[in-house]
Amino acid sequence: MTDNTTASLNGKVALVTGGARGLGLEIASQLAARGAYVVIGAREKAKAEAVVSNLHALGLEASAIKLDVTSDEDRQQAYAAIDKAHGKLDILINNAAVLLDSPNGGTPAPRQPSRALPSVLRETFEANFFAPIFLTQLLLPLIERAEAGRIVNVSSIRGSLTHLSDPTSPVYPIRALAYDTSKAALNAFTILIAEELRSTPIKINAIHPGWLRTDMGGAEANMGVEEGARATINYATLDETGPTGGFFFLDERLPW
Numbered sequence: 293m294t295d296n297t298t299a300s301l302n303g304k305v306a307l308v309t310g311g312a313r314g315l316g317l318e319i320a321s322q323l324a325a326r327g328a329y330v331v332i333g334a335r336e337k338a339k340a341e342a343v344v345s346n347l348h349a350l351g352l353e354a355s356a357i358k359l360d361v362t363s364d365e366d367r368q369q370a371y372a373a374i375d376k377a378h379g380k381l382d383i384l385i386n387n388a389a390v391l392l393d394s395p396n397g398g399t400p401a402p403r404q405p406s407r408a409l410p411s412v413l414r415e416t417f418e419a420n421f422f423a424p425i426f427l428t429q430l431l432l433p434l435i436e437r438a439e440a441g442r443i444v445n446v447s448s449i450r451g452s453l454t455h456l457s458d459p460t461s462p463v464y465p466i467r468a469l470a471y472d473t474s475k476a477a478l479n480a481f482t483i484l485i486a487e488e489l490r491s492t493p494i495k496i497n498a499i500h501p502g503w504l505r506t507d508m509g510g511a512e513a514n515m516g517v518e519e520g521a522r523a524t525i526n527y528a529t530l531d532e533t534g535p536t537g538g539f540f541f542l543d544e545r546l547p548w
């Protein structure tokens with residue numbers, strides 16, 4: 293992987309959705325430790341404020357916003373708050389997501405695709421697909437005002453149609469219709485918007501962070517959030533030679 297992990301992020305403003313726990317918390321902490329001003333978005337503002345207090349205690353720069361990514365009102369308020377305080381956004385991490393087919397990390401999903409619940413499909417697509425699109429669309433003017441905007445869509449290898457359809461893939465047995473298709477759709481959004489923005493300095497990539505020990509990934513996972521976040525941050529801090537419109541796990545390009 294190209295090593296962008298040491299350059300200072302002083303002067304950069306980053307928004308991390310779902311930034312108060314799990315992978316999002318670690319991404320936010322590492323960005324702040326590198327010198328970025330990090331806006332922590334969380335459904336419950338108090339949770340984001342607690343993270344901000346901890347970062348301030350370390351002498352790092354951060355602020356909290358209430359951001360349920362599925363709420364149009366919250367998204368508008370996030371735009372207004374970042375515009376007022378900073379006038380630009382250098383880094384957007386679309387991290388927030390739900391896994392409702394198989395809560396508590398239990399996989400495969402208990403219901404087969406033929407019996408998947410409409411509510412699970414709709415709620416999953418609201419959070420994992422529509423929300424990152426609408427948030428990206430809304431914040432794009434602020435990202436265009438940054439010198440070299442970077443957007444990372446935190447996806448999953450389970451959104452790879454190649455892996456989903458390959459019985460030899462290690463993720464083949466882990467099947468959940470709503471989650472897997474929401475990440476496949478997010479990947480398609482990544483391809484299409486990256487193409488639209490190709491002539492601009494903005495880069496947008498989808499990443500699989502790894503199987504992580506979080507509430508979603510469960511205790512059996514083989515990677516910690518520290519490693520998962522480092523990979524994400526690398527794609528959030530690509531220099532101008534870095535890729536756009538790709539799907540990656542660490543240094544590896546994943547098949548769609």
Ligand SMILES: NC(=O)c1ccc[n+]([C@@H]2O[C@H](COP(=O)([O-])OP(=O)(O)OC[C@H]3O[C@@H](n4cnc5c(N)ncnc54)[C@H](OP(=O)(O)O)[C@@H]3O)[C@@H](O)[C@H]2O)c1
Pocket residue numbers: 309310311312313314315316333334335336339359360361362386387388389390419446447448449500501502503504505506507508509510513
């Ligand atoms: N863990 C893994 O093994 C793994 C593997 C591949 C990809 N991923 C991806 O990595 C990302 C982070 O996952 P994680 O493991 O950290 O999951 P997690 O522990 O379940 O945390 C999910 C985060 O998303 C937030 N969230 C959910 N719905 C939201 C909404 N409507 N508005 C705002 N925030 C919302 C949660 O906030 P609350 O505190 O408000 O609930 C929480 O911060 C996700 O995109 C996930 O799909 C994870």
